[in-house]
Amino acid sequence: MIDARGMHCPWPALMLAKAMRGATEAVIVADDPTAPREIAALAAERGWAVTAEETPIGAGTRVRRSEA
Secondary structure: OOOOOOOOHOOOHOOOHHHOOOOOOOEEEEEOOOOHHHHHHHHHHEEEEEEEEEEEOOOEOOOOOOOO
């Protein structure tokens, strides 16, 4: 899980991109109001699926690589 609380964009999206280099999925929790839009744009650009998910530290976003 990526804890990006307290970080301003573009840091949450950059952290997610780095985590996804070697993973098929990741969960990120970010409290910057622009983070959902940034994460959605990154996911759309890369063809990743995005779903909301509740985590122990707050509302998060699960990102998965699309299966080919």
